[in-house]
Amino acid sequence: MIPFNKPALVGNELSYIADSVTSGKISGDGKYTKKCHDFFENKYGFKKTLLTTSCTDALEMAAILINIKPGDEVIAPSYTFVSTVNAFVLRGAKIIFADSCKDNPNIDPEHVEKLITKKTKAIVVVHYAGVACDMDRIMDIASGNGLFVVEDAAQAIDSFYKDKLLGSIGDFGAFSFHETKNIIAGEGGLLIINKEQYISRAEIIREKGTNRTSFFRGEVNKYGWVDIGSSFLPSDIIAAYLFAQLENIDLIQARRKELWLRYYDKLRNLELSDKIQLPVIPDYATNNAHMFYIVCRNLDERSRLIAFLKDNKVSAVFHYISLHKSPYFEGEYSGEQLLNCEKYSDQLLRLPLYYELKFEEVDFIVSLINKFYIEV
Numbered sequence: 001m002i003p004f005n006k007p008a009l010v011g012n013e014l015s016y017i018a019d020s021v022t023s024g025k026i027s028g029d030g031k032y033t034k035k036c037h038d039f040f041e042n043k044y045g046f047k048k049t050l051l052t053t054s055c056t057d058a059l060e061m062a063a064i065l066i067n068i069k070p071g072d073e074v075i076a077p078s079y080t081f082v083s084t085v086n087a088f089v090l091r092g093a094k095i096i097f098a099d100s101c102k103d104n105p106n107i108d109p110e111h112v113e114k115l116i117t118k119k120t121k122a123i124v125v126v127h128y129a130g131v132a133c134d135m136d137r138i139m140d141i142a143s144g145n146g147l148f149v150v151e152d153a154a155q156a157i158d159s160f161y162k163d164k165l166l167g168s169i170g171d172f173g174a175f176s177f178h179e180t181k182n183i184i185a186g187e188g189g190l191l192i193i194n195k196e197q198y199i200s201r202a203e204i205i206r207e208k209g210t211n212r213t214s215f216f217r218g219e220v221n222k223y224g225w226v227d228i229g230s231s232f233l234p235s236d237i238i239a240a241y242l243f244a245q246l247e248n249i250d251l252i253q254a255r256r257k258e259l260w261l262r263y264y265d266k267l268r269n270l271e272l273s274d275k276i277q278l279p280v281i282p283d284y285a286t287n288n289a290h291m292f293y294i295v296c297r298n299l300d301e302r303s304r305l306i307a308f309l310k311d312n313k314v315s316a317v318f319h320y321i322s323l324h325k326s327p328y329f330e331g332e333y334s335g336e337q338l339l340n341c342e343k344y345s346d347q348l349l350r351l352p353l354y355y356e357l358k359f360e361e362v363d364f365i366v367s368l369i370n371k372f373y374i375e376v
């Protein structure tokens with residue numbers, strides 16, 4: 001079976017974990033956590049980053065930092081993972097779902113603009129498949145209406161909007177290191193803080209509402225309870241795995257891009273004959289090869305293709321069920337139909353893409369898809 005995903009082990013993951021364990025400090029903010037922070041702040045140039053136990057946690061921290069209160073409205077795409085909105089729902093926000101763009105699953109800025117009311121407090125964008133949303137438009141809309149922008153950049157490490165790194169453009173960004181992402185730690189995340197004024201409160205919220213981080217820097221002589229918070233920091237063992245991956249980020253990214261391009265080139269003929277659609281990367285965006293997907297012509301065709309690939313030992317998977325149609329939210333939803341979002345829910349299919357995938361395996365998968373469209 002060719003699996004959909006396989007977690008990568010590319011370098012010193014195991015030796016760094018052993019080193020972390022034998023060094024005598026495996027709780028949060030140890031030596032490998034610091035190395036990861038330095039990597040993101042020095043090498044990537046983010047203003048301030050904090051490792052978290054997941055991207056979900058990083059988003060929950062962002063929701064606390066922007067003081068979301070019951071009754072606030074938060075605009076978010078419906079075609080996304082639950083955490084994008086759950087983080088804000090936990091603080092009492094009302095989620096207002098926006099549609100995807102016509103030619104890619106990212107949030108449609110024109111629709112966002114129509115959904116703004118006096119109660120809107122924030123826009124949450126998701127850079128789907130690591131491909132940037134139209135951030136100039138989003139930032140203009142936000143600044144014109146005094147709104148916060150949070151980038152759910154879970155899939156978007158090492159990707160750009162024009163010359164800006166994704167995660168660095170809004171007030172906050174969040175990465176995921178879940179084993180299905182490009183750079184992994186099993187479970188893990190990063191909060192990116194782009195404005196100086198939120199840094200010290202972010203450190204407090206991450207440390208159970210205490211000023212322990214500042215105590216360890218020697219800035220106060222005792223620490224205590226100063227705000228709300230939770231335990232959002234990961235063990236240094238997680239950071240040890242992550243740092244070994246970060247050291248190899250160029251290698252991992254180069255391989256993923258090769259695989260992505262091979263799919264793209266070899267499936268082009270099916271797009272030219274209008275059987276499938278391939279991903280569209282807008283001029284302002286880069287491709288970090290997080291995901292390779294195709295868009296089938298309808299739900300039934302996609303289901304048959306998934307079954308055909310499975311019969312031939314290839315695991316291909318669909319993606320999000322529109323959140324506005326999910327069991328938790330459906331009864332509350334009173335907005336219009338989100339047609340582009342529903343198209344991607346029904347028709348988008350993700351193909352295997354991981355560091356160890358072989359060219360011959362890509363070629364085999366492509367040959368099966370060709371066979372499906374020609375013979376089945």
Ligand SMILES: *Cc1c(COP(=O)(O)O)cnc(C)c1O
Binds near residue numbers: 053055056126154178
């Ligand atoms: C993976 C993912 C998340 C959740 O990341 P975790 O690290 O598992 O919490 C959130 N949003 C999007 C868009 C994702 O792809």
